[in-house]
Amino acid sequence: MGIYEELQARGLIAQVTDEEQIRELVNNGKATFYIGFDCTADSLHVGHFMALCLMKRLQMAGNKPIALIGGGTTMIGDPSGRNDMRKMLTKEDIDHNAECFKRQMERFIEFGEGKAMMLNNADWLMNLNYIELLREVGACFSVNNMLRAKCYEQRMEKGLSFLEFNYMIMQSYDFYHMFQTVGCNMQFGGDDQWSNMLGGTELIRRKLGKDAHAMTITLLTDSQGNKMGKTAGNAVWLDPNKTSPFEFYQYWRNVGDADVLKCIRMLTFLPLEQIDEMADWEGAKLNEAKDILAYELTKLVHGEEEAEKARQAARALFGGGANAQDMPTTELTGDDLGSGEINVLNLLVRCGLCASKGEARRLVQQGGITVGDKKVDSIDASFGCQEFTGDGLIIRKGKKVFHRAVLI
Missing domain, CATH: 3.10.290.10 (RNA-binding S4 domain)
Structure with missing residues (x-):
């Protein structure tokens, strides 16, 4: 089984363009792909988790990830899935958040010469000339098509600012720029980003010709990831100072019965054969699956020692022998x-x-x-x-x- 087939078997892939070309590139380690992360907070949260795990999987299969820090696009704000306009951040806030993201990503992805790259779209977006952008890029976009895009759907009723309306163009320009400068031939993102991402693929083909092999894959990332990203009104962060390893472990230990195997399949690196054996687990065995999920994901984010401490603390709590020192x-x-x-x-x-x-x-x-x-x-x-x-x-x-x- 190639890595593309494994992604399918794990239930990760939602929509693709040019499937056969994508399959060939990914399975042969020839994909240079990017995933974007806007710097709206000083920590990544579990809503980003699927994307980080995906980058790790693809890098392990020989492909080259680009972690794109949205220093420029965060200045505008992505309207996808939003009922209101995002809080406007200062450049200093965005730069600080970007540095925090970098440190966390290094736990998942290996950066360096010939390995993964980390880029910041502020490096090219902030220098764009507005008139030149309108002439070079704006002519490639149909307003009618943009207004039908899912990413704007919720906002049209309550009011979509012109600032946010430009987000699709900025995101599309990212792919166009990286396609030409660093050989980025593929983009991944959440299923709710499909319209934005297609804009980038179409921009490349319109500007550089239909033979320009720019491909798009969307994952069941944001719809599931954003659902995972918040609990009881509070975000579940990857920063241990914002969400302790114990709290992180407990979050995954408490997932619903219907979601536990889906999360194990999508997020852990356990072999599919081992996961398939859990398919008929019920009762106490299903609780064991939740423990496996919580331990594996806490180990990924916080390391094996913290995962073991969180597991033992949780078992002590529910066994009546709580160690208070391990509690948040x-x-x-x-x-x-x-x-x-x-x-x-x-x-x-x-x-x-x-x-x-x-x-x-x-x-x-x-x-x-x-x-x-x-x-x-x-x-x-x-x-x-x-x-x-x-x-x-x-x-x-x-x-x-x-x-x-x-x-x-």
Whole structure:
């Protein structure tokens, strides 16, 4: 089985252009492909995870990845899948976020001479002359076709800014530029990016002729990845300072029964034969599959030692022998306690277990919070300094989310 067939078997490929050419290039290690990452935060999250794993798989098969940092396109903002306009970031914010992305990507992809490349589209987009761009590129795009694109669909009802309308042209120009300068012959991205990506393929063919072999593959990345990228209103980050290895492990350990084998197939590097043997697992065996998923992905992102620590901490928690030191922890100060105690709603928000006091109120009223070994049954419950002694205050949200609050 070639790598292209393996991607198909893992359920990763959604749509392609020029399938036979793509199959030949990918299976023979001749693809130079890019995936773009806009720098909208200072960490990648699990919504990017599938793309990083894909780049690793293809590099292992001899293909050359280009990790394209969107220093330029982030200045505009991708409207895909958005109900409103993205927050405008400063150039300094974008540059900082780009540096954070680079460090995280190096855990997955091998960069260097003759290996993977890391480029930043600010290097060419920021220098474009607007009139020249309109003449060279704008003439290749039909506004009618652009307005039918899926990436603009949601925004048309609520209002699409002219700034965002240009995003497709910028993304298309990226592929056109890299095709000519670094031999990039293929682009990968999420299924919701299909219209944007086709724009790049068509731009190359219109400008350079129909024999210009520029190809596009979209994956079930963003539709599934963005679903994976957020939980309980909070992003699951790859940065251990934003999402601890334990929290990362627990996120994957708690995936739904219907999704666990899909995630193992799409995201882990376990052999397909081993995964196929799990197809009829149920009950306790399905929980074992979730443990395998959580361990394998935590190992990929945080290393084997952290994955093992997270696994042991999780087993201790659910076996009744919790090691509080391995739990995600929030440090409180005297200012947090004010007059000597902290209300449960403020505590939940301060620990990041709820996004707002309103959410915290509903959770307490529904019986979803336990502190120590007692269920919290009142929104007026408060906790004083003396209750933070020893290992601190152990908070449980629902059945599976544990958190520790300590007083420093």
